[in-house]
Amino acid sequence: MLANYLKLALAVLRRRKFFTFVSLFGISFTLAVLLVVTALLDSIVNGYPPETNLERTLGVRDMVMMSPDGKNTWQGPAGYGLLDKYVRTLPSAEKVSILSAEAYWVAAYKNGSKFDVGFKYTDGEFWQILDFQFLEGAAFTADDEKNANFVAVISKSLRERYFGEANAVGKTIEIDGQRFRVVGVVPDVPVYRFTPFADIWVPISTSKSTTYKNELMGGFQAIILAKNAGDFPAIKAEFREALKHAQFPDPKEYNQLYGGADTVLESIARMMFQAPEFDTHVERLVAIFFTLMLLFMLLPAINLVNLNVSRIMERASEIGVRKAFGASRVTLVGQFVTENLVLTLCGGLIGFILSIAVLHFLNTVQIIPYGKGDFHINGRIFFYGMCIITFFGLFSGVYPAWKMSRLNPVQALKGGV
Amino acid sequence: MIQLEHIEKVYRTDSLETVALSNINVAVQQGEFVSIMGPSGSGKSTLLNMLGLLDEPTAGTIALHGKPLQSFRDKELAQVRNREIGFIFQSFHLISDLRVVDNVEIPLLYRKGLSGSERRKLALEALDAVGLTSRTKHFPTQLSGGQQQRVAIARAIVGKPSLLLADEPTGNLDSAMSEEIMSILHELNQKRGTTIAMVTHDERLATQTDRTIRIFDGRQVQ
Numbered sequence: 154m155l156a157n158y159l160k161l162a163l164a165v166l167r168r169r170k171f172f173t174f175v176s177l178f179g180i181s182f183t184l185a186v187l188l189v190v191t192a193l194l195d196s197i198v199n200g201y202p203p204e205t206n207l208e209r210t211l212g213v214r215d216m217v218m219m220s221p222d223g224k225n226t227w228q229g230p231a232g233y234g235l236l237d238k239y240v241r242t243l244p245s246a247e248k249v250s251i252l253s254a255e256a257y258w259v260a261a262y263k264n265g266s267k268f269d270v271g272f273k274y275t276d277g278e279f280w281q282i283l284d285f286q287f288l289e290g291a292a293f294t295a296d297d298e299k300n301a302n303f304v305a306v307i308s309k310s311l312r313e314r315y316f317g318e319a320n321a322v323g324k325t326i327e328i329d330g331q332r333f334r335v336v337g338v339v340p341d342v343p344v345y346r347f348t349p350f351a352d353i354w355v356p357i358s359t360s361k362s363t364t365y366k367n368e369l370m371g372g373f374q375a376i377i378l379a380k381n382a383g384d385f386p387a388i389k390a391e392f393r394e395a396l397k398h399a400q401f402p403d404p405k406e407y408n409q410l411y412g413g414a415d416t417v418l419e420s421i422a423r424m425m426f427q428a429p430e431f432d433t434h435v436e437r438l439v440a441i442f443f444t445l446m447l448l449f450m451l452l453p454a455i456n457l458v459n460l461n462v463s464r465i466m467e468r469a470s471e472i473g474v475r476k477a478f479g480a481s482r483v484t485l486v487g488q489f490v491t492e493n494l495v496l497t498l499c500g501g502l503i504g505f506i507l508s509i510a511v512l513h514f515l516n517t518v519q520i521i522p523y524g525k526g527d528f529h530i531n532g533r534i535f536f537y538g539m540c541i542i543t544f545f546g547l548f549s550g551v552y553p554a555w556k557m558s559r560l561n562p563v564q565a566l567k568g569g570v
Numbered sequence: 571m572i573q574l575e576h577i578e579k580v581y582r583t584d585s586l587e588t589v590a591l592s593n594i595n596v597a598v599q600q601g602e603f604v605s606i607m608g609p610s611g612s613g614k615s616t617l618l619n620m621l622g623l624l625d626e627p628t629a630g631t632i633a634l635h636g637k638p639l640q641s642f643r644d645k646e647l648a649q650v651r652n653r654e655i656g657f658i659f660q661s662f663h664l665i666s667d668l669r670v671v672d673n674v675e676i677p678l679l680y681r682k683g684l685s686g687s688e689r690r691k692l693a694l695e696a697l698d699a700v701g702l703t704s705r706t707k708h709f710p711t712q713l714s715g716g717q718q719q720r721v722a723i724a725r726a727i728v729g730k731p732s733l734l735l736a737d738e739p740t741g742n743l744d745s746a747m748s749e750e751i752m753s754i755l756h757e758l759n760q761k762r763g764t765t766i767a768m769v770t771h772d773e774r775l776a777t778q779t780d781r782t783i784r785i786f787d788g789r790q791v792q
């Protein structure tokens with residue numbers, strides 16, 4: 154039966170070229186956009202080098218500090234003092250690294266030209282949690298950080314800027330009025346990998362001032378490596394507990410802290426819904442994302458439903474004939490849904506090809522700094538794509554098919570609906 | 571085989587009420603060849619649709635092998651139409667997206683246990699029976715009216731139904747072709763024992779059948 158459905162579906166689609174074209178266009182365009190967006194999100198949220206340990210990593214990023222009466226809130230990145238005191242000490246954490254909340258853009262000069270350099274403070278553990286492949290040299294260590302050694306790891310692009318084709322290790326580099334000795338060179342990190350991204354990484358202790366050391370809020374984040382994701386709940390609970398007992402320099406000014414050890418997705422949710430709570434409402438973020446996807450799919454889906462319904466008229470006599478010769482309602486629904494699925498799958502195939510082309514383009518032109526060659530359709534995204542397409546095919550096919558199958562055969566034969 | 575009692579069919583629209591059939595009592599016996607005659611618009615096609623379990627009457631009862639139509643569920647009804655009934659429609663109703671041979675295969679699609687090659691073989695046999703072996707790969711629009719008529723006949727007989735309902739099966743054919751079709755119908759009736767109900771305007775054809783039901787303005791006159 155299925156083979157027949159397929160054969161018929163292809164015959165119908167071939168014969169109704171305009172309908173097929175319009176439908177395919179709508180479906181493939183929609184899917185291509187969704188796939189490109191998904192691929193971009195996937196490459197942020199899921200673990201690609203150097204974030205290969207992402208599935209067992211949590212981050213402490215934005216926090217909320219609040220006054221006793223709840224009227225004053227301070228929202229933003231955590232401070233070094235807080236992270237040092239309450240995150241580094243978490244019993245269930247395997248490793249903790251503290252680093253700048255984001256890369257600062259500092260001006261650098263070379264041969265009289267000025268350019269911006271992504272600059273990040275970090276520590277020795279950073280290089281152990283993240284999986285950088287060193288092109289030359291090695292990472293700086295916890296001792297470098299402890300002793301405030303003026304050492305730096307730089308990106309491949311920065312090395313080219315300063316030293317051309319030559320090696321950089323052992324040479325010095327001047328950034329923002331400070332001179333650092335290069336100890337290692339790593340490949341470029343795309344700018345949207347906000348945790349690892351920078352052009353130059355230096356020990357936190359080389360900072361010009363030391364006031365950061367005791368601050369609860371401002372300028373830093375921590376990443377926590379767990380033995381495995383199974384330890385996440387324990388780490389989260391320990392951190393929450395620690396925050397509840399946090400000590401404040403002036404409890405009359407601020408005496409409450411909210412935040413959490415979050416996965417990437419949870420961090421994004423926390424930033425979006427900044428609320429003085431422990432919960433991140435990540436499910437809200439996911440719901441919003443799926444709603445947007447649905448809304449985006451809705452238009453072409455409704456369009457296809459509409460086309461399909463209006464074609465009931467055109468195909469009324471066919472339906473009458475099939476019923477007269479023994480097609481049951483279920484069989485007819487099966488036939489029309491299959492037809493629609495074949496159509497949407499063809500559209501999906503084109504959509505896949507389109508999205509691969511778009512991603513290839515994004516990969517080559519490097520619109521996003523250092524985002525070169527970083528986007529692809531992997532098995533996971535292919536799976537999402539197939540889900541979207543199947544949903545689309547069923548959504549736009551079932552209602553018209555159901556309507557078709559309920560036609561009175563005599564009326565249908567006369568071409569009326 | 572099939573029994574219609576006190577059948578009434580009324581078409582209602584907002585402003586109009588058309589009585590297509592009123593108080594029709596017809597019983598077609600197994601193996602009979604019945605003709606239905608009457609002027610245009612008298613309700614012949616409507617009656618044929620009732621006999622084919624394709625339409626529901628406004629009032630009255632239809633029973634197939636003694637079982638009332640109302641007692642069939644959609645799936646059973648579909649099965650009955652598929653196995654027992656073959657339709658030749660007044661205006662052919664071939665599916666324009668399908669080739670001739672695929673059109674003829676339609677009734678077999680809804681029958682379980684037939685392979686693709688078996689279906690193809692039966693369809694070609696049916697087309698052979700109506701003398702259309704050379705047009706099997708054409709689309710319906712590429713055929714003449716008479717050829718389309720014959721495809722419609724092939725489709726109706728391919729499933730070897732026990733009841734064949736023919737709405738002016740010779741309406742578009744010249745007299746030689748008409749004779750040929752009539753001989754096919756007679757052969758089905760005599761050799762296979764197929765029960766046939768045929769609408770016709772042609773008295774000569776009607777006289778070749780076992781009996782004639784005459785309708786005038788929705789009423790049975792004989």
Ligand SMILES: Nc1ncnc2c1ncn2[C@@H]1O[C@H](COP(=O)(O)OP(=O)(O)OP(=O)(O)O)[C@@H](O)[C@H]1O
Nearest residue numbers: 581588589590609610611612613614615616617660
């Ligand atoms: N869907 C409908 N709505 C309203 N009236 C209808 C409908 N179908 C049929 N009729 C009416 O029912 C009556 C019988 O129609 P039917 O098609 O059975 O006639 P017929 O005897 O087959 O005519 P012909 O010889 O021209 O084919 C006609 O008066 C027709 O106008």
Ligand SMILES: [Mg+2]
Nearest residue numbers: 614615660737
């Ligand atoms: Mg008629």
